[in-house]
Amino acid sequence: xxxxxxxxxxxxxxxxxxxxxxxxxxxxxxxxxxxxxxxxxxxxxxxxxxxxxxxxxxxxxxxxxxxxxxxxxxxxxxxxxxxxxxxxxxxxxxxxxxxxxxxxxxxxxxxxxxxxxxxxxxxxxxxxxxxxxxxxxxxxxxxxxxxxxxxxxxxxxxxxxxxxxxxxxxxxxxxxxxxxxxxxxxxxxxxxxxxxxxxxxxxxxxxxxxxxxxxxxxxxxxxxxx
Numbered sequence: 001x002x003x004x005x006x007x008x009x010x011x012x013x014x015x016x017x018x019x020x021x022x023x024x025x026x027x028x029x030x031x032x033x034x035x036x037x038x039x040x041x042x043x044x045x046x047x048x049x050x051x052x053x054x055x056x057x058x059x060x061x062x063x064x065x066x067x068x069x070x071x072x073x074x075x076x077x078x079x080x081x082x083x084x085x086x087x088x089x090x091x092x093x094x095x096x097x098x099x100x101x102x103x104x105x106x107x108x109x110x111x112x113x114x115x116x117x118x119x120x121x122x123x124x125x126x127x128x129x130x131x132x133x134x135x136x137x138x139x140x141x142x143x144x145x146x147x148x149x150x151x152x153x154x155x156x157x158x159x160x161x162x163x164x165x166x167x168x169x170x171x172x173x174x175x176x177x178x179x180x181x182x183x184x185x186x187x188x189x190x191x192x193x194x195x196x197x198x199x200x201x202x203x204x205x206x207x208x209x210x211x212x213x214x215x216x217x218x219x220x221x222x223x224x225x226x
């Protein structure tokens with residue numbers, strides 16, 4: 001009987017394997033670039049990869065600062081930069097023959113769990129427990145017994161829907177890309193079909209990474225807005 005089967009060790013799923021590869025590669029890149037930045041001469045203009053990295057970080061910082069105050073920005077900016085970088089790479093890694101990590105619902109929903117805890121940290125750190133509980137009870141205290149369960153559902157549904165949207169939109173893009181590739185494979189040739197497939201992968205992957213990043217940024221900003 002299958003219910004009685006027990007395996008102590010199991011091979012990693014393709015999505016988890018791809019996740020480990022993305023994390024490892026990005027970690028190495030960040031460490032290398034970080035060491036190069038530390039060794040920069042302040043009197044000289046940076047060049048090459050270091051210059052690109054500095055410009056990317058400055059652009060990111062300006063964008064995040066336009067959505068939240070200085071203190072939340074300093075605290076959450078590293079997390080937000082990690083999220084958008086990881087998702088941008090993970091959502092387009094299929095171009096290199098690997099399985100996209102977010103094609104696994106469990107991996108996608110793990111971002112819901114992380115987002116939930118990050119939002120709660122922002123709320124309790126910048127709003128406080130008393131103000132948070134008061135918000136859950138609603139402005140009309142006689143209706144608190146009705147508003148509390150509704151607000152609690154909203155607390156959970158927001159990050160859950162973000163992770164689910166990430167999974168569904170990415171899979172929807174993959175389905176559309178596959179349909180277009182299949183339809184144009186013979187009419188435009190193999191090279192054109194592969195090119196269109198790559199364009200769809202990049203387009204849907206980058207867009208979904210940016211959408212999740214923006215939703216997370218706005219949610220943190222609202223949660224930390226005292």
